[in-house]
Amino acid sequence: MTVADRExxxxxxxxxxxxxDSPPHEQPVAWRHRxxxxxxxxxxxxxxxxxxxxxxxxxxxxxxxxxxxALRGRNVTILFYEASTRTRVSFEVAAKNLSADVxxxxxxxxxxxxxxxxxxxxxxxxxxxxxxxxxxHPVSGAPYLAAETFSGSVLNGGDGWHAHPTQALLDLYTLxxxxxxxxxxxxxxxxxxxxxxxxxxxxxxxxVWTLTAAGADVWLCGPATLLRGLDAWALRGAAGRRFHxxxxxxxxxxxxxxxxxxxxxxxxxxAGLLPSLREYAARYGLTRERLARARPxxxxxxPGPMNEGVEIAPDVAAGTQSLIEEQVRNGxxxxxxxxxxxxxxxxx
Amino acid sequence: xxxxxxxxAEIGAVVADxxxxxxxxVDRASGREGPGEIVVSDGVLEAVTxxxxxxxxxxxxxxxVVAPGFVDLHAHLREPGNEDAETVASGLAxxxxxxxxxxxxxxxxxxxxxxxxxxxxxxxxAAASGSPVRALAWGAISAGRAGETLAALGxxxxxGVVGFSDDGAPVASASVMRNAxxxxxxxxxxVVEHAEDPTLTAGAEANDGYVATVLGLRGWxxxxxxxxxxxxxxxxxxxxxxxxxSRLHLTHLSTAGALDLVRRAKAAGLPVTCDVTPHHLALxxxxxxxxxxxxxEGSGDPWGDxxxxxxxxxxxxxxxxxxxxxxxxxxxxxxxxxxxxxxxAIATDHAPHASVDKDVEFGLSANGISGLETALGLVLALVxxxxxxxxxxxxxxxxxxxRVLGSRWGDGAGxxxxxxxxxxxxxxxxxxxxxxxADALASRGKNTPLxxxxxxxxVLLTVAGGRLAYEAPQxx
Numbered sequence: 138m139t140v141a142d143r144e145x146x147x148x149x150x151x152x153x154x155x156x157x158d159s160p161p162h163e164q165p166v167a168w169r170h171r172x173x174x175x176x177x178x179x180x181x182x183x184x185x186x187x188x189x190x191x192x193x194x195x196x197x198x199x200x201x202x203x204x205x206x207a208l209r210g211r212n213v214t215i216l217f218y219e220a221s222t223r224t225r226v227s228f229e230v231a232a233k234n235l236s237a238d239v240x241x242x243x244x245x246x247x248x249x250x251x252x253x254x255x256x257x258x259x260x261x262x263x264x265x266x267x268x269x270x271x272x273x274h275p276v277s278g279a280p281y282l283a284a285e286t287f288s289g290s291v292l293n294g295g296d297g298w299h300a301h302p303t304q305a306l307l308d309l310y311t312l313x314x315x316x317x318x319x320x321x322x323x324x325x326x327x328x329x330x331x332x333x334x335x336x337x338x339x340x341x342x343x344x345v346w347t348l349t350a351a352g353a354d355v356w357l358c359g360p361a362t363l364l365r366g367l368d369a370w371a372l373r374g375a376a377g378r379r380f381h382x383x384x385x386x387x388x389x390x391x392x393x394x395x396x397x398x399x400x401x402x403x404x405x406x407x408a409g410l411l412p413s414l415r416e417y418a419a420r421y422g423l424t425r426e427r428l429a430r431a432r433p434x435x436x437x438x439x440p441g442p443m444n445e446g447v448e449i450a451p452d453v454a455a456g457t458q459s460l461i462e463e464q465v466r467n468g469x470x471x472x473x474x475x476x477x478x479x480x481x482x483x484x485x
Numbered sequence: 486x487x488x489x490x491x492x493x494a495e496i497g498a499v500v501a502d503x504x505x506x507x508x509x510x511v512d513r514a515s516g517r518e519g520p521g522e523i524v525v526s527d528g529v530l531e532a533v534t535x536x537x538x539x540x541x542x543x544x545x546x547x548x549x550v551v552a553p554g555f556v557d558l559h560a561h562l563r564e565p566g567n568e569d570a571e572t573v574a575s576g577l578a579x580x581x582x583x584x585x586x587x588x589x590x591x592x593x594x595x596x597x598x599x600x601x602x603x604x605x606x607x608x609x610x611a612a613a614s615g616s617p618v619r620a621l622a623w624g625a626i627s628a629g630r631a632g633e634t635l636a637a638l639g640x641x642x643x644x645g646v647v648g649f650s651d652d653g654a655p656v657a658s659a660s661v662m663r664n665a666x667x668x669x670x671x672x673x674x675x676v677v678e679h680a681e682d683p684t685l686t687a688g689a690e691a692n693d694g695y696v697a698t699v700l701g702l703r704g705w706x707x708x709x710x711x712x713x714x715x716x717x718x719x720x721x722x723x724x725x726x727x728x729x730x731s732r733l734h735l736t737h738l739s740t741a742g743a744l745d746l747v748r749r750a751k752a753a754g755l756p757v758t759c760d761v762t763p764h765h766l767a768l769x770x771x772x773x774x775x776x777x778x779x780x781x782e783g784s785g786d787p788w789g790d791x792x793x794x795x796x797x798x799x800x801x802x803x804x805x806x807x808x809x810x811x812x813x814x815x816x817x818x819x820x821x822x823x824x825x826x827x828x829x830a831i832a833t834d835h836a837p838h839a840s841v842d843k844d845v846e847f848g849l850s851a852n853g854i855s856g857l858e859t860a861l862g863l864v865l866a867l868v869x870x871x872x873x874x875x876x877x878x879x880x881x882x883x884x885x886x887x888r889v890l891g892s893r894w895g896d897g898a899g900x901x902x903x904x905x906x907x908x909x910x911x912x913x914x915x916x917x918x919x920x921x922x923a924d925a926l927a928s929r930g931k932n933t934p935l936x937x938x939x940x941x942x943x944v945l946l947t948v949a950g951g952r953l954a955y956e957a958p959q960x961x
Contacts, residue, residue, distance in 0.1 A: 177788065254845055276848040277690070277701040278800030285798065297848065299701030342701055366698035373695060377789045 157193045157473075158205050161481030168478040172284045172291040175300045176346045177376070184309070184350060188321070190474035191310050191467070197234065198470055207477055208237035214267035216258070216283075217294065218244040218274040223441050223465065224294055224304070228271045231472035240267065255279060259286045269476065272296075277339075290479040298337050304440055305343035307471040309351060311464050312395055315436050325352035330389045330431075332423060333399030333448050336363045336410075340440045341399060345370075349378035356381045358389035359399075359421060362410040386421055393431040397438040398423045398449045414447050424450045428458065436460050489549065489912060489945055494953040496581075497615040499528040503948070505912060508549040510535070513880040514901025520544035523551055523902065523910075528951025530908040547915050552879045553901050554586025554909040554949055556886040558677075558760055559652070559736050559832035560857060562588070562620070565606055566595025569839040571929045573607060574614035576857070579835070579928035581947045581955035583857040584882075584911035587619040589890070592630070592646075593653040599625035599636035601644035608645075617952035621894060623650040623677060626665045632657050635665060642672045647894045650677035652736065655713055657683055659720060666724040670731030673893065675758070677734045678717050680743060681808070685709035690848045692809040696770040699788065700799060702848070705809045707740035714743045718750045721757060734889055735759040737834050739808040741818030748827040758889045760832035761819040763863035764806065764854050769813045772934060773847075775799040780816030781870060802843055802850035803934040806836070820872055823881055830886035831878075833860045837930020855930035859921060861913065862940025869941055907951035917943040 156163075168186070170178065179187075197205055213232040217225050225241070232239045242262065253261075255274075262270065268289040272280050277297030284291040295301040312329070316322040329348050335341045335357045348355045357367055361384050371382045383389050390396065405411050428435065437449075437459045445451045454461060494500055503525040510521040510533065520541035524532040536544065562576035571579075573590075580588045590607060592598030598607065604622055611620035624641035626649045628634045638649060649669050656662040656678065669676045686709045691697040693704025714735060721733045738744055738759050747759050769780040775795040776787040784790040804810060822828040836853025843850050864882065867873045884901070902910065918939045923931040947955040 254841070256844060274846065276846040278848070279846040281798050281800045282802075282846055297701050298703075339701060342699070366693065366695070366704065369695045370698050373786050373789050375788070377791075 157190070157197055157207060157477060159207070161207055161477050168482050171479070171482050173302050173475055173479060174280050174284060174291065174293045176302045176305050176343050181350055184306070184347060187306055187471070187474055187478065188310055188313065190478055191470045192320070194470040194473040194477070197473070204234050204236060206236045208232065208235035208480055211237045211268050211480060212240065212266045213237040213269045213271065213476065214240040214242065214262045215271045215294070216242045216244065216262060217272070218279070219295070221273055221295070224273065227465070227468045228294060228472050231469050232476055234469070234473055235476055237476070240265070255282055256286050259283045263287055263289070269479065290482065292475060292479065295339055297339065298342065299339050300343045301339040302343055303468070303472050303475060304340050305347040306475070307464060307468045308344055308397065308438060308440070309347045310471055311438065311460050311467050312436070314467070315460055315463070316394060317434070323352065324348065326354055327394040328354045328356065328392060329395045329397070330356045330358055330393045331397045331399065332358045332386070332389065333421065334363045334401050334405065335359050335367055335399065336365050337402070338399050344397070345380060346375050349375045349380055354381070356383060356389045356393070358383050358386055360384060360411060360417070363405070386427060387430060390427055390430040393435055395436045395438065396423060396428065396431060397440070399440070400442065401444060401448050418447050422448055422450060423453050425452055425456070428453055438464055440464070491959055492946070492953055492956060496953055496955070497617055498953055499951055500525050500908060500948050500953050502526055505549070505551055507536070507544045508551045508912070509544060509546045510902060511550060511552045511876055511879045512902040513876060513884045514553070514903070518546070518876050525908040525948065528907055530902060530904055530906055530910070533902045533904050546875050549912060549914050549945070550875070551902070551910055551912050553883045554911050554947065555584045555861070555882040556587040556890070557585050557833050557835065557857065558589050558734075558830055558886045558889055560588045560590055560835040561593065561837065561853070562590040562607070563837060564594065564610055565603065569929070570842070571837040573610035573620060574616065575927060575929045576835070576837070577611065577614050577616035577618040577620060579857040579926065580618045581616060581949070582927045582944060583859070584861050584913060584944045584947055585618065585857060586909050586911070586947060586949035586954060587621060589647055590620060590622045591650060591652045592623050592625045597625045597630045598622055598646075599628055599630065599641070601637070601640050604641065604644050604646060617949040617954050619949060621647045623648055623652070625649065626651045626656055626676060627661060630654060632661060635661070635668060638665070638668050638672060642674055646674070647890055648675040648677055648734070650679070650736070652677060652679045655679050655681040655683060659716060662717065663720045663724055666721060666731045666733060667728045670724065670728040673730055673891070675732035675734045675889065675891065677736050678713070680710050680713035680717065680735055680738065682709040682712045685712070689809070690805070691773055692770045692811045694770065694812050695785065696774050696787070700773060702773070707742055707811070707815070710738070710740050710808060711742040711746060714738070714746045718746060718755060718757065721755055725756060731756060732891075733757045736832060737762050737765065737808055738822075738828070739765045739811050739819065740815050744818050744822040744827055748822070748825070751827065758829040759827070760830040760886070760889070761823060761828045762834045763831060763856060763860045765808070765811060766816060766819050766823065766831070767863040767866050768810050768934070769816050770810045771813065772801070772804050772810060773799060779866060779870070780813050781820075781872060783813040785813045800847040801934055802845060802847045803854070803932050803936070805847055805850045805852055806854050807852035820867065823873060824877065828881065829889055831860065831864060831881040832886065833857050835928070837928050838932045839929070840931065843932045853932065855926065855928050855933045858926050858928060859933055859935050859940060861942050861944065862921075862935075865915065865942040866940070908948045909950055910948050911944060912946040913942050913944045915942050917941075919943050
């Protein structure tokens with residue numbers, strides 16, 4: 138029995154659902170992590186708490202006025218060093234739904250281009266009143282440097298190839314809400330395939346941690362050049378939880394319960410990692426024919442933005458099995474949940 | 486309270502009168518180690534007395550040790566051009582604090598040391614520093630270290646460089662490398678190669694392997710070092726037929742495969758030598774994940790082995806270094822190479838940086854560890870763990886690098902505890918420890934992942950060429 142299994146068993150007792158209309162620090166369940174930098178340090182009960190809190194946020198979002206005063210008067214600063222629409226807006230909407238004051242900084246338009254260091258920028262936004270900082274950065278590990286400097290909470294909105302914690306948690310939430318047993322389906326033994334450019338993907342790395350923690354049978358699939366090094370990880374496992382790596386799309390998709398296609402970037406051709414997008418689409422694109430190898434009720438995810446016709450066929454992206462829009466909706470609820478939990482952090 | 490009496494001398498002054506009794510003497514030049522006493526008078530090592538078993542009661546190798554002054558084949562002193570990071574004066578002070586009495590500066594300064602005028606500038610700075618630590622220098626292989634045309638090798642040799650290196654970067658062109666080996670060989674000087682195939686390491690951040698994969702860091706594959714070493718050995722075999730004096734020294738080797746190539750080349754009789762660094766011996770890529778255990782304590786899987794290895798935050802930029810910290814298996818291979826003589830020397834690759842270049846995102850930070858002052862402590866960690874005999878460790882810091890330098894430059898350095906010669910020695914106390922703190926470092930480069938860590942082996946005294954280079958503060 139793995140550590141995660143034990144944690145799941147021990148935690149069969151229901152977790153108190155947070156009362157999201159109250160201030161975060163009045164919660165019966167304490168969140169012990171000041172920052173959300175990675176998912177590898179989250180225990181299964183903590184992941185469960187995020188899921189329950191997200192349920193509560195979904196309920197808020199269904200109200201006629203989808204807003205609670207939980208973070209009123211708090212400043213959430215969103216500092217993005219990389220272009221992004223979906224994640225940035227999702228964090229912004231989430232923070233505003235909790236009545237926080239939101240400051241948006243796109244690093245390209247700040248003094249960062251003049252050579253100000255990350256440490257100086259973080260000090261500056263803190264002096265300007267930031268209490269929670271959402272950061273996205275192209276260099277792996279950059280949020281850890283921000284967290285060292287910042288006296289409030291740092292949420293990782295995606296760093297380099299390393300981690301995208303809120304995406305992995307929203308993917309997990311989305312799968313639980315749609316697989317058999319929903320709305321809190323167990324992923325135990327469910328075959329989940331992550332298909333495409335795994336090497337460069339922070340979404341894939343974070344999903345390895347959360348999906349294996351949930352007991353899923355995780356398969357990483359793509360061209361050999363985009364799976365470099367993953368075998369060595371799969372053999373050791375994520376904290377000992379094994380997963381699979383294959384270049385065979387047929388083997389990966391056979392009887393799969395869920396398939397997550399990853400974005401292919403044009404730079405990969407220039408770097409000599411792939412011959413062409415055409416060849417990629419022909420060999421690894423998620424088409425209707427390929428999806429037919431999976432279980433009939435299998436679901437399809439994509440973290441976005443999509444290259445339709447490359448890693449995913451348009452009819453699959455828009456098809457009945459697709460949960461892509463649901464992911465976006467859940468993204469707001471998950472980020473509300475995480476902002477809320479972190480705002481209520483109690484030091485150990 | 487220091488274990489030895491103060492010398493009452495100023496830094497740089499001749500050590501008039503020094504007596505160290507009942508210490509553990511290590512002298513690989515004479516092949517001896519054991520309990521003994523030394524007397525220094527007017528800068529000269531007047532007497533070396535070996536005690537017999539009856540007199541040596543209570544003296545062992547775990548207390549005060551006297552050894553020949555250490556020789557570092559590989560240090561970046563940054564002057565001229567980057568004096569924020571280090572100056573010749575601060576670098577020599579760091580060397581003395583670390584027990585080194587000879588330091589070979591790398592030529593990747595700004596401008597590069599590809600011309601005798603730059604060498605003269607370094608020599609003048611060393612003289613002005615007042616430090617008695619001997620400052621030697623490598624000249625560049627290629628003009629401007631650009632890898633295209635040869636630097637003024639003959640003029641540099643005449644001016645007194647110890648050999649040639651484009652360190653910091655490999656010599657990418659095989660034909661430039663071949664010509665450098667031949668030309669330098671005819672001058673009787675070695676070529677020092679930083680072995681890296683740059684087409685495999687563009688943008689690389691960390692050792693290509695499990696830890697980098699999990700952390701999402703761009704990988705620096707072992708194959709990039711091994712391919713470069715294989716190429717250089719093939720070139721050496723080619724050149725040495727025409728120019729028997731050609732010598733290749735491979736610096737900071739870090740992978741099991743590269744060391745094995747050198748092992749086989751040596752067995753085949755090729756004139757090749759190599760060094761490993763203290764950090765590649767003692768640390769591993771596990772540290773990038775937040776582990777802080779020695780390489781030999783590591784499992785290779787800091788996430789999965791359930792030992793609670795993660796005691797620090799991941800991505801500490803002080804760990805970014807080129808070649809990168811390798812796997813625990815590679816660290817073990819460095820140790821093996823040290824034990825079987827494949828590695829001739831331990832060299833620090835002392836690479837000081839200003840905080841503006843280091844206190845940034847991991848992938849944007851400069852490569853390098855400030856290493857002169859922690860080298861002894863890291864090496865003694867291996868000795869303390871019973872992995873390397875003290876005598877072999879001392880040899881790799883003294884006689885080994887002196888032999889790499891050859892008779893022209895090596896003879897005066899690390900030559901041993903020779904009666905009648907100027908005293909050139911280090912005294913350290915293995916029974917004492919010190920905490921690495923920024924303020925405790927003489928180097929301007931405070932960029933070491935060992936900040937906050939206790940190291941064993943406190944340098945009490947460093948005497949270079951008969952003059953005082955460093956003395957531990959009394960009462961400390």
